[in-house]
Amino acid sequence: GxxxxxxxxxxPGPSGPGLSDQQVLQLCTxxxxxxxxxxxxxxxxxCAQGCPINNRTLIGPPxxxxxxxxxxxxxxxxxxxTKGARGVQGDRGLExxxxxxxxxxxxxxxxxxxxxxQG
Numbered sequence: 001g002x003x004x005x006x007x008x009x010x011x012p013g014p015s016g017p018g019l020s021d022q023q024v025l026q027l028c029t030x031x032x033x034x035x036x037x038x039x040x041x042x043x044x045x046x047c048a049q050g051c052p053i054n055n056r057t058l059i060g061p062p063x064x065x066x067x068x069x070x071x072x073x074x075x076x077x078x079x080x081x082t083k084g085a086r087g088v089q090g091d092r093g094l095e096x097x098x099x100x101x102x103x104x105x106x107x108x109x110x111x112x113x114x115x116x117x118q119g
Contacts, residue, residue: 019027
């Protein structure tokens, strides 16, 4: 026959037993040991790079801070900044002096004739 449709989802079952205190402690201990081991390996590698004689990787206490070095050279001048925005308009100035009188213009053309008078 033909296969039918899937039925509805069932009710969730009861939650399983949690981890015991002993299991949690063991898990945390393993994680911490793994992290410390990884960190120690990293430190040993750094020490081996700095002290490759006889492949020594012993880690001693840190020494005192050394004296300050000479100051470095002065840096190059910075690049010019971008152009600023336009400023606000200033106050209106005082009225100027009256200019000199201009030359007289050319004579105009003759006007049109008027209406004839009555008489």
